[in-house]
Structures are given as C-alpha cells and as structure tokens.
Amino acid sequence: MTRHHIALVPGDGIGTEVLPPAQQVLDTVGARHGIAFSYTSYDWSCERYLREGAMMPPDGLDQLREKDAILLGAVGYPGVPDHVSLWGLLIPIRRGFRQYVNLRPIRVFEGVDSPLRGAAAHEVEFVVVRENVEGEYSEIGGRLNRGTPEEIAVQEAVFTRAGVTRVLDFAFDLAARRGGVLTSATKSNGIVHTMPFWDELVAERATVHPQVSWDQEHIDALAAKFVLGPARFDVVVASNLFGDILSDLAAAVAGSIGIAPAANLNPERTHPSMFEPVHGSAPDIAGRGIANPLGAVWSAAMMLDHLGHPAAAKDVTDAIAAVLAKTDVRTPDLGGIATTAEFTDKLLELL
Ligand code: NAD
Ligand code: IPM
Ligand code: MN
Numbered sequence: 001m002t003r004h005h006i007a008l009v010p011g012d013g014i015g016t017e018v019l020p021p022a023q024q025v026l027d028t029v030g031a032r033h034g035i036a037f038s039y040t041s042y043d044w045s046c047e048r049y050l051r052e053g054a055m056m057p058p059d060g061l062d063q064l065r066e067k068d069a070i071l072l073g074a075v076g077y078p079g080v081p082d083h084v085s086l087w088g089l090l091i092p093i094r095r096g097f098r099q100y101v102n103l104r105p106i107r108v109f110e111g112v113d114s115p116l117r118g119a120a121a122h123e124v125e126f127v128v129v130r131e132n133v134e135g136e137y138s139e140i141g142g143r144l145n146r147g148t149p150e151e152i153a154v155q156e157a158v159f160t161r162a163g164v165t166r167v168l169d170f171a172f173d174l175a176a177r178r179g180g181v182l183t184s185a186t187k188s189n190g191i192v193h194t195m196p197f198w199d200e201l202v203a204e205r206a207t208v209h210p211q212v213s214w215d216q217e218h219i220d221a222l223a224a225k226f227v228l229g230p231a232r233f234d235v236v237v238a239s240n241l242f243g244d245i246l247s248d249l250a251a252a253v254a255g256s257i258g259i260a261p262a263a264n265l266n267p268e269r270t271h272p273s274m275f276e277p278v279h280g281s282a283p284d285i286a287g288r289g290i291a292n293p294l295g296a297v298w299s300a301a302m303m304l305d306h307l308g309h310p311a312a313a314k315d316v317t318d319a320i321a322a323v324l325a326k327t328d329v330r331t332p333d334l335g336g337i338a339t340t341a342e343f344t345d346k347l348l349e350l351l
Pocket of ligand 3: 278
C-alpha cells in the first residue's frame, strides 16, 4: 500500500463543490490500486480573508511544502478584489513552488455536444503547455494619477532566458513523447518586444530537440484555428497570458470549461505540484450544487499520473469518457439536468 499526503485547498465558490467529488474518486480508485490518501484540508479562501485579513497564514507555503501534492478548487469571489485573492494564494503557490509548467489537456469526449461540427470534433486531443510563473503576469507596474484625466496604468512583462528555456524544453520533450509536433503561440510581428525573444528561444531549443517538428502561429490567428481546425494540434506552448486565454478557449471548444483540468507542475519535484480545474469559482452558479465536477476529477487523475499511478489515472479518465458516452446524466453546462452529486454518483458507479 502506497500512501500519499494530499493538501486540499477548496478555496471559493464552486471550488468547494467540485473538490469533494475529486476526493471520492481518488478514494475509490485508490482502494482498487493499493493507494491510500491522507488529506489535510485548508480553509484558505476569500471567506478567510474577510475574517482574518489574509487568504492564507504567513507560514502557508511551509504547511504545504511537505505534502506530496496539492489539489485546489478555485480562488476568488466577489467582495474581495481578484488581485488580492490571487496574489494572496494562487500565485504565491505557483511561484513559491516553482510550478513553471501549467499543463492543460483538451479532449472532445464522445457524447459531449461540442460547438465543433462534424466528425473531426472527436479527433481533438491536444495539450496546452502554459508558462506559469513569469511573462505577462508580473508584479512590476502600477498606476499613476488615479482618477484623473492623466491616469496611467503600466504593466511590465518579464521574460527570462532561463524561464522561457525550461518551459520550452518541457514542451519539446512532451511533443517528442506524443505526436512529434509542437506549435508555439506568438505575437512576433514587431509590436511587442518580448515575443521575438520567445521566438528566438523556440528556434534555439528546436536545435536541441531535432526529433520534433515545430511551427509558430500568431496568437490571434491561433485563436481562430482553435475554433476552425483544432484537430491538427498536438502540443501548443504559450506564455502565461496567451496560455491562459487559449486554455479556456480550447476548453469551450471541447464542450465546457467545466471539464478542463490543469496540472501546475514543478518538473524537478523539489516542491509539490498543484492540480486544479481550469475554471474559476463561478459565482454565478455557486451554492446551487450544479457545478460540473469533471474538471476537478480529471485534475485528480493528472495528480495520480504525477504521483506514479498511470493505471489508476487511466481508470479515472476512462470513467469520465464512459459517463459522457454511455449515459445522459450530466450537469447543465453540458446540457443536462443532473446535480454535481448525481453526476458524481454515476461516475463512481462506472469507475
Ligand atoms: P469562471 O471559470 O469561474 O466562470 C466562467 C463561466 O463558466 C461561468 O458562467 C461559470 O458558471 C461557468 N463555469 C465555470 N466552471 C464551471 C463548472 N465546473 N461547471 C459549470 N459551469 C462552470 O470564470 P470567471 O467568472 O471569470 O471568474 C470567477 C472568479 O474565479 C474570479 O474571482 C476569478 O478571478 C476566479 N478564477 C480563479 C481561477 C483559479 O483559481 N484557478 C481560475 C479562473 C478564475
Ligand atoms: C487560471 C486563472 C488564473 C490565471 C487567474 C485566476 C489568476 O484564470 O488558472 O487559468 O490566469 O492563471
Ligand atoms: Mn484562466
């Protein structure tokens, strides 16, 4: 029996509704594969912020440090400005634990009514590798002359040779293990300074990974191609902001952002990695018990894979595929009428 210590951070809104299903799935599949989980749950959230003035305690990262992995729901809720909640919890974990790769797979499951038409829809199966700790998400910048006609807001994007190189190498390696094709999201047509640098590094790293063929697409054109012909993509590597936008777009194209998972990886394993659905706290549906739990469940499957249990992970993704292909039980985002609990029960039945 292998035992893993998992930190649970449900967070805000539907984050608290989709994490229990993920935990149930882990326990069920773990029992079959000889894997036991011990969980430590943390109430770090906007609610905590309003009560105690901080999203997490000052030693928050230290409390997580010795865990094998972190499972997170979502962070952010009306009443606390997003820059406070995100810089107070989500971003410090990603940065503090050097989770510089955000891996976001996309798949159009059979039985999901994707906005894509035709047979090609079910050939869509690719992964976005998002740079996760630098780039456009920088702390450098600010606002001047607030509220005056001369008001200015400035944001500096920070791309480092080391930071870009390591995520590119991860993406090239992944492409080499998959279909051998990498697409780089860029905006190199002379407007922004950072992207020609990104492009140069892509070309440089390509020489180290000659088995991978690669191309690059301007982010605007790439967004259109995600809609018009997503089946041609295999691995797409993107900067922090570009990757953020592309991953919601891809998730929507695949039928619902409620299904999409994410793995915030520390590839060197010097720190715990964090697994969370791509979606946020969805205040518009929070508290109604109708959130789609599959994004969180699939994220838990990615965690199983990361922890060295690919067979257990596959059982989970097979159960996701089965519940979608073989039943009509599904949450409203997928056109159904099931609650989160009903959908989870059906999934557990098939697991
Ligand atoms: P969101 O992802 O929370 O919601 C966008 C839309 O998708 C909403 O209509 C919502 O109802 C729907 N949706 C999302 N997840 C769903 C699910 N599992 N099942 C069914 N429908 C689902 O994005 P938003 O509205 O831009 O952000 C809301 C809050 O969440 C903000 O505070 C934002 O900063 C935060 N957020 C956090 C994370 C994170 O913690 N990683 C990610 C994204 C957004
Ligand atoms: C995500 C989210 C976060 C991001 C926000 C909430 C800061 O959108 O995980 O995709 O942009 O990284
Ligand atoms: Mn996002």
